[in-house]
Amino acid sequence: MADKIKVALNGYGTIGKRVADAVMRQDDMTLVGIAKTKPDYEAYVAAKKGYAIYAVDPAKAESKFKAAGLSIAGSNEEMIKKADIIVDCAPEGIGEENKKLYEKLNKPAIFQGGEEHEVAGTSFNAAANYDQAIGKQFVRVVSCNTTGLCRLLYALDKAYGIKKVRATMMRRGGDPNDIKRGPINAIVPDPIHLPSHHGPDVNTVLPHIKIDTVAVKLPTTLMHMHYVNMNLNKTPSREDVIATLKQYPRIWLIPPWLNIKSTADVIEFGRELGRPRNDMMENVIWEESVSVDKEGELNLFQAIHQESDVIPENIDCIRAMTGIEKDGAKSMEKTNKTLGLGSFNPWKLSL
Amino acid sequence: MADKIKVALNGYGTIGKRVADAVMRQDDMTLVGIAKTKPDYEAYVAAKKGYAIYAVDPAKAESKFKAAGLSIAGSNEEMIKKADIIVDCAPEGIGEENKKLYEKLNKPAIFQGGEEHEVAGTSFNAAANYDQAIGKQFVRVVSCNTTGLCRLLYALDKAYGIKKVRATMMRRGGDPNDIKRGPINAIVPDPIHLPSHHGPDVNTVLPHIKIDTVAVKLPTTLMHMHYVNMNLNKTPSREDVIATLKQYPRIWLIPPWLNIKSTADVIEFGRELGRPRNDMMENVIWEESVSVDKEGELNLFQAIHQESDVIPENIDCIRAMTGIEKDGAKSMEKTNKTLGLGSFNPWKLSL
Numbered sequence: 001m002a003d004k005i006k007v008a009l010n011g012y013g014t015i016g017k018r019v020a021d022a023v024m025r026q027d028d029m030t031l032v033g034i035a036k037t038k039p040d041y042e043a044y045v046a047a048k049k050g051y052a053i054y055a056v057d058p059a060k061a062e063s064k065f066k067a068a069g070l071s072i073a074g075s076n077e078e079m080i081k082k083a084d085i086i087v088d089c090a091p092e093g094i095g096e097e098n099k100k101l102y103e104k105l106n107k108p109a110i111f112q113g114g115e116e117h118e119v120a121g122t123s124f125n126a127a128a129n130y131d132q133a134i135g136k137q138f139v140r141v142v143s144c145n146t147t148g149l150c151r152l153l154y155a156l157d158k159a160y161g162i163k164k165v166r167a168t169m170m171r172r173g174g175d176p177n178d179i180k181r182g183p184i185n186a187i188v189p190d191p192i193h194l195p196s197h198h199g200p201d202v203n204t205v206l207p208h209i210k211i212d213t214v215a216v217k218l219p220t221t222l223m224h225m226h227y228v229n230m231n232l233n234k235t236p237s238r239e240d241v242i243a244t245l246k247q248y249p250r251i252w253l254i255p256p257w258l259n260i261k262s263t264a265d266v267i268e269f270g271r272e273l274g275r276p277r278n279d280m281m282e283n284v285i286w287e288e289s290v291s292v293d294k295e296g297e298l299n300l301f302q303a304i305h306q307e308s309d310v311i312p313e314n315i316d317c318i319r320a321m322t323g324i325e326k327d328g329a330k331s332m333e334k335t336n337k338t339l340g341l342g343s344f345n346p347w348k349l350s351l
Numbered sequence: 352m353a354d355k356i357k358v359a360l361n362g363y364g365t366i367g368k369r370v371a372d373a374v375m376r377q378d379d380m381t382l383v384g385i386a387k388t389k390p391d392y393e394a395y396v397a398a399k400k401g402y403a404i405y406a407v408d409p410a411k412a413e414s415k416f417k418a419a420g421l422s423i424a425g426s427n428e429e430m431i432k433k434a435d436i437i438v439d440c441a442p443e444g445i446g447e448e449n450k451k452l453y454e455k456l457n458k459p460a461i462f463q464g465g466e467e468h469e470v471a472g473t474s475f476n477a478a479a480n481y482d483q484a485i486g487k488q489f490v491r492v493v494s495c496n497t498t499g500l501c502r503l504l505y506a507l508d509k510a511y512g513i514k515k516v517r518a519t520m521m522r523r524g525g526d527p528n529d530i531k532r533g534p535i536n537a538i539v540p541d542p543i544h545l546p547s548h549h550g551p552d553v554n555t556v557l558p559h560i561k562i563d564t565v566a567v568k569l570p571t572t573l574m575h576m577h578y579v580n581m582n583l584n585k586t587p588s589r590e591d592v593i594a595t596l597k598q599y600p601r602i603w604l605i606p607p608w609l610n611i612k613s614t615a616d617v618i619e620f621g622r623e624l625g626r627p628r629n630d631m632m633e634n635v636i637w638e639e640s641v642s643v644d645k646e647g648e649l650n651l652f653q654a655i656h657q658e659s660d661v662i663p664e665n666i667d668c669i670r671a672m673t674g675i676e677k678d679g680a681k682s683m684e685k686t687n688k689t690l691g692l693g694s695f696n697p698w699k700l701s702l
Contacts, residue, residue, distance in 0.1 A: 038610075039608050039610075040608070040609060040610035041609040041610060041611055041616065041619075041623060042623060045620075045623040045624060064608075067608065068608045176615055176619060177613075177615040177616050177618070177619035178615075184570075185536050219535075221615075257391070257415075257418065258391060258392040258395060259390075259391035259392060260392055262528075264527055264528040264529075264530055264572075265392065265528050267527065267528070268392075268527060268528035269392045271628040272396040274627060274628075276625060277623070277625075277629075278622065278628075278629065
């Protein structure tokens with residue numbers, strides 16, 4: 001086997017900390033380290049896991065970390081120099097700033113969905129366009145909502161051909177530990193001007209799909225919920241659709257007897273299963289909701305875990321960009337296995 | 352070593368499923384099984400963990416379980432007959448009904464805080480009154496809020512003597528997956544008539560403590576928050592108090608640098624640490640909040656994880672009632688070790 005790919009995490013929030021853990025589970029990657037500005041509980045656990053912590057300004061940060069009993073391995077730039085590829089998980093818009101550094105040091109980097117498509121030039125979803133990321137210097141893994149849509153639309157377009165999609169994104173207001181975001185008591189049409197940016201964002205990965213999207217923000221932190229309606233070229237039965245979707249390990253269909261009534265039960269199921277951080281990285285589709293109406297329109301509900309669904313896509317994106325695996329199906333299979341995706345399909349689960 | 356104590360779980364909700372997992376971690380106990388009425392995701396995971404599932408009416412339930420690919424080991428009553436002790440985790444008020452069955456079969460049973468003190472006659476907190484449970488047939492582990500108060504008050508009363516306590520319980524509205532409870536947009540004084548029942552409930556364990564309590568229900572699911580004020584016989588410095596509380600593994604003091612700003616961060620820390628179900632079984636006290644005013648009154652904030660803080664107390668209660676360990680300190684030490692309590696004190700954590 002070739003040398004392991006050395007991955008650096010620039011940014012260690014909701015996505016960054018999960019990508020770091022996911023990298024640690026791959027036998028073809030190693031983690032150079034993570035970037036933090038100050039000690040906190042996330043830095044503390046990272047240090048206890050043995051992750052090297054780098055800082056933008058180590059001279060300034062060192063005393064704070066030292067007081068907390070933690071140590072700094074060096075500067076952000078030193079971390080980047082040591083890496084074969086950087087996964088940029090900085091807050092929205094900062095990735096574009098960081099790009100200058102990656103260009104200066106001539107390092108490939110993955111950006112997250114908070115950045116514009118143009119920052120990277122290539123947007124990525126593993127099932128839909130793995131090949132397009134091969135050998136690229138900059139690639140953007142699309143956002144949690146767009147990832148959820150791409151997985152579903154790719155599968156259905158391949159099987160039946162999609163004429164037109166209409167999707168309603170019922171979005172969580174903030175992440176579970178984000179106490180500064182809202183709403184806490186309103187339904188916010190966001191954006192009000194229609195359609196929302198999600199449709200065009202899907203088109204950065206699947207350009208030929210006709211899609212209208214709207215989004216509202218809601219007072220919940222657990223997951224997004226999508227209501228998806230579409231016209232297809234062929235009209236399948238609902239059983240056909242269910243059988244098609246069950247072929248994809250990153251899509252999970254909830255059977256009614258599990259009695260999962262809400263996004264809260266989905267997360268509770270993750271807790272029961274002992275999943276790390278209760279993460280549900282798969283699209284979670286209610287089997288009962290899958291329906292085909294008299295005009296042949298397909299309708300369904302899917303829940304999307306905003307904190308974690310892009311994690312396997314980031315791992316696959318590393319393999320594609322570095323070229324260590326040129327076969328997308330093989331990369332996805334490896335990622336699914338190492339991260340346990342699809343393993344909680346009731347008919348497959350092993351604990 | 353004597354034979355292992357055979358424990359049956361009658362009820363498998365928020366508390367029951369955690370007690371079952373905790374029993375599995377003890378080398379002096381075995382799990383006979385759990386009781387469920389129908390298959391759902393909790394039953395599914397229980398079955399995958401290898402827990403035997405019993406049903407009140409197996410003939411009626413069997414077809415439902417069979418359709419879900421799960422099997423039933425027998426009736427509730429058969430389960431109880433096989434057990435040395437039953438942990439009753441049935442919904443509030445049902446425990447009192449179940450008591451008739453335990454009496455008929457002459458089996459000892461532990462009730463939860465949702466039952467009245469009189470159902471058991473003895474109420475329990477491991478640190479405060481372990482000895483009183485030794486050899487009893489029926490004991491009640493007090494509720495999550497009362498457990499949190501008892502741990503704190505026992506420690507401070509022992510060190511300084513308590514004159515009077517005033518405690519404000521800011522309660523979560525419902526558990527994370529409980530979509531039928533509220534409030535979702537109000538602050539509910541509950542009860543309105545003061546004081547609340549929590550003070551008298553503390554007195555079922557610590558009868559000599561003078562205490563006034565009030566409670567409000569809030570739109571959150573994660574944890575309860577207590578503001579506790581008290582007059583002490585001796586006036587310690589805040590540093591004294593912190594040093595005293597740090598001696599108890601079931602009490603955790605958050606240092607400021609961890610940057611834990613809310614109950615959401617406490618739970619997020621549990622997720623980061625990889626704790627099962629992100630459970631924080633310890634009283635979580637903000638070190639910064641511990642203060643002694645000019646009149647010598649002590650004030651502090653503590654967060655209480657309603658889903659899990661009573662779990663170690665249930666394990667200790669099994670040991671006390673069955674007499675397999677007559678030394679409370681030894682039982683607590685064993686329970687703390689097997690469940691990892693106190694292990695995330697920043698100065699002690701090993702991952």
